[in-house]
Amino acid sequence: MDLAAEREFLDRVKRARAWMLDHARMRVVTGDQVAGDRYTAETLGRMLKSYVKELADEPDGAVFFGRLWFGDTEDAGDHRGQRYYIGRRRITEEQGPPLVIDWRAPVSALFYQASASDRRGVAVRRRYGWTNRTPVHLTGFEDERLDRGEELGTASRLLTEEIERPRVGPMRDIVATIQPEQDDLVRADLDQSLCVQGGPGTGKTAVGLHRAAYLLYAHRRQLKRTGVLVIGPNPAFLAYISAVLPALGEVDVQQRTLEGLLSEKAPARVDDDAAALVKHDARMAEVVRRALAGLISAPTDGIVLPDGSYRLRVTAATLVREITMVRREELPYGVGRERFRTRIVAHLQRELEYHGESPIRKWLDKTGRSRPVVAVLDACWPKVRPEQLLHDLYADEKFLARAADGILTEKEQAALLWTRPPRSVKSAKWTAADLVLLDEIAGAVEHPDGFGHIVVDEAQDLSPMQCRALARRSRHGALTVLGDLAQGTSPWAAADWRAQLGHLGKPDAPITALTLGFRVPAVVLSYANRLLPLMRTTVPIARSVRGDGELDVRRVADPVAAAVDRVRAALTREGSIAVIAADARIAELGAAVLDERVTLLPATMAKGLEFDHVVVVEPAEIVAAEPRGAHRLYVVLTRAVTRLDVLHSGAEH
Numbered sequence: 001m002d003l004a005a006e007r008e009f010l011d012r013v014k015r016a017r018a019w020m021l022d023h024a025r026m027r028v029v030t031g032d033q034v035a036g037d038r039y040t041a042e043t044l045g046r047m048l049k050s051y052v053k054e055l056a057d058e059p060d061g062a063v064f065f066g067r068l069w070f071g072d073t074e075d076a077g078d079h080r081g082q083r084y085y086i087g088r089r090r091i092t093e094e095q096g097p098p099l100v101i102d103w104r105a106p107v108s109a110l111f112y113q114a115s116a117s118d119r120r121g122v123a124v125r126r127r128y129g130w131t132n133r134t135p136v137h138l139t140g141f142e143d144e145r146l147d148r149g150e151e152l153g154t155a156s157r158l159l160t161e162e163i164e165r166p167r168v169g170p171m172r173d174i175v176a177t178i179q180p181e182q183d184d185l186v187r188a189d190l191d192q193s194l195c196v197q198g199g200p201g202t203g204k205t206a207v208g209l210h211r212a213a214y215l216l217y218a219h220r221r222q223l224k225r226t227g228v229l230v231i232g233p234n235p236a237f238l239a240y241i242s243a244v245l246p247a248l249g250e251v252d253v254q255q256r257t258l259e260g261l262l263s264e265k266a267p268a269r270v271d272d273d274a275a276a277l278v279k280h281d282a283r284m285a286e287v288v289r290r291a292l293a294g295l296i297s298a299p300t301d302g303i304v305l306p307d308g309s310y311r312l313r314v315t316a317a318t319l320v321r322e323i324t325m326v327r328r329e330e331l332p333y334g335v336g337r338e339r340f341r342t343r344i345v346a347h348l349q350r351e352l353e354y355h356g357e358s359p360i361r362k363w364l365d366k367t368g369r370s371r372p373v374v375a376v377l378d379a380c381w382p383k384v385r386p387e388q389l390l391h392d393l394y395a396d397e398k399f400l401a402r403a404a405d406g407i408l409t410e411k412e413q414a415a416l417l418w419t420r421p422p423r424s425v426k427s428a429k430w431t432a433a434d435l436v437l438l439d440e441i442a443g444a445v446e447h448p449d450g451f452g453h454i455v456v457d458e459a460q461d462l463s464p465m466q467c468r469a470l471a472r473r474s475r476h477g478a479l480t481v482l483g484d485l486a487q488g489t490s491p492w493a494a495a496d497w498r499a500q501l502g503h504l505g506k507p508d509a510p511i512t513a514l515t516l517g518f519r520v521p522a523v524v525l526s527y528a529n530r531l532l533p534l535m536r537t538t539v540p541i542a543r544s545v546r547g548d549g550e551l552d553v554r555r556v557a558d559p560v561a562a563a564v565d566r567v568r569a570a571l572t573r574e575g576s577i578a579v580i581a582a583d584a585r586i587a588e589l590g591a592a593v594l595d596e597r598v599t600l601l602p603a604t605m606a607k608g609l610e611f612d613h614v615v616v617v618e619p620a621e622i623v624a625a626e627p628r629g630a631h632r633l634y635v636v637l638t639r640a641v642t643r644l645d646v647l648h649s650g651a652e653h
């Protein structure tokens with residue numbers, strides 16, 4: 001089939017797509033009138049409207065990117081002799097089989113997975129090339145005759161063009177060129193937690209996002225109910241990746257930073273290093289547990305409840321026995337309190353029955369809320385407000401010691417204590433670590449709502465306590481954990497994945513390494529990889545599929561003037577540009593790089609981002625700025641898609 005015939009088919013697909021859009025729009029109009037009650041009509045209307053919006057928003061053109069020919073052979077199974085087009089979305093005409101199949105459909109897996117040595121019935125795989133700018137045009141195709149042993153792998157011209165394309169605007173999807181080892185991860189089962197250790201630019205983020213889209217396709221009903229969450233390291237990163245899932249037709253995924261997930265409020269204060277280290281330590285979970293357990297106490301008196309002409313009683317000894325039994329169940333604190341209440345009421349009920357009465361439901365509710373019962377509950381198993389408890393731990397040395405002795409050293413406890421306690425709980429200023437601890441307390445009181453699936457990016461940087469916040473939310477769902485130990489920059493960065501997975505509540509999740517780099521050109525990656533021996537972590541070393549790219553390392557007298565110069569040169573070429581320097585140097589560079597195509601980026605904000613041309617100013621300052629400075633520099637150097645300039649005034653580089 002030649003290009004002219006392909007273009008003819010393309011016109012037919014476009015017509016079908018236009019029909020689908022018209023049809024969906026019509027259903028929006030009639031749906032409002034047809035549906036039974038108002039609620040159904042509104043829900044249906046909303047669903048249809050968002051479907052129409054998705055369809056209408058899609059780039060008008062690249063409606064398919066691949067094609068499969070199945071041979072007339074047995075291993076083709078049900079697909080024997082069939083041909084399929086594969087695209088971002090299924091496209092159908094009014095009748096008949098679909099013209100284009102969704103990339104997530106089972107048969108589409110073969111587009112990514114079939115190889116000359118393991119054809120699985122596929123005779124020919126075709127990839128299509130499209131122009132970059134909208135409206136897009138079909139420019140050509142590339143065939144692999146797997147049945148004749150032809151296989152391009154990463155040598156594919158279209159794959160190369162795709163990964164070498166300048167980065168303008170937000171991150172794009174990679175559906176057309178997902179690699180087999182990436183596809184294995186994308187299509188893993190819903191209940192399968194995964195951990196992906198991948199060097200810079202190996203596609204971890206891309207894999208995580210495509211996995212979310214795949215799971216929503218394969219388990220839509222279940223995940224619509226339970227929800228899918230993507231956690232990223234900072235708002236700039238989230239903004240960069242935010243368009244990928246909508247482009248794949250998935251608009252219902254929450255994409256958040258962990259901080260944003262845990263609290264609507266931003267931290268109001270910054271911890272000193274010593275306090276932050278203790279607060280993020282896994283032992284704090286035990287301190288919280290002990291603090292809560294310490295609130296539970298034995299009653300001194302029993303209960304006497306006047307009820308009509310009776311006085312119903314529960315003795316103090318019975319209450320003590322009940323508390324002991326409930327504690328043994330190890331329920332969340334708040335659930336335990338309710339269980340204790342139910343048990344007290346059950347005793348009172350028995351008392352009443354002893355008098356020949358049979359209480360009704362309303363009596364049980366009323367008794368549970370009666371003053372004598374609530375008084376015992378409040379005294380022996382008091383309600384907890386996380387802010388109050390944390391306030392008390394930081395403000396009251398003795399209370400903290402009761403919870404933390406034997407767990408935290410005296411010095412560590414001292415680091416937690418407030419030097420100037422706030423006047424009230426309300427006026428307390430919480431730090432980022434406090435927000436995590438408040439969540440730990442809230443989670444120990446009552447389990448939070450979870451998600452059906454959580455994708456966690458840059459997971460190497462999470463503290464044990466942050467991990468626990470995600471573990472709590474994935475008790476009934478799986479996790480996709482993505483990261484690179486070499487890019488760990490937080491003071492509590494993980495040194496090994498198995499321990500990190502333990503904190504995340506998925507200790508047995510398999511760990512897979514991705515080592516093929518798609519972002520950073522080989523010259524740049526091997527330059528950055530020279531930092532690896534300076535790090536305490538060992539990771540599989542990534543190599544780049546990209547033979548292009550430029551690296552320019554220069555000693556200069558005035559790095560700021562040199563940066564201006566390099567930016568001016570960069571502006572003559574296509575693509576995004578970033579100037580990255582130690583945070584303290586950013587202000588000085590501010591005036592130097594005023595152009596909308598240029599992003600001036602503090603080193604601490606670079607994680608997860610990518611730019612065609614990166615100018616790094618004074619790398620030694622980036623290393624010196626923080627304890628894990630070498631890791632930070634590794635992140636910074638590996639943001640470059642095509643060109644990297646390194647400007648330094650020091651001696652050796």
Ligand SMILES: Nc1ncnc2c1ncn2[C@@H]1O[C@H](COP(=O)(O)OP(=O)(O)OP(=O)(O)O)[C@@H](O)[C@H]1O
Pocket residue numbers: 162163172173174177178179182198199200201202203204205206207484487518519607608609610638
């Ligand atoms: N199979 C692929 N085909 C085309 N492009 C790809 C492929 N895999 C990854 N890429 C591209 O490579 C770049 C790096 O991918 P991504 O950001 O997902 O990597 P990462 O492993 O998360 O990197 P880092 O750890 O450095 O942040 C992105 O631009 C992505 O679109």
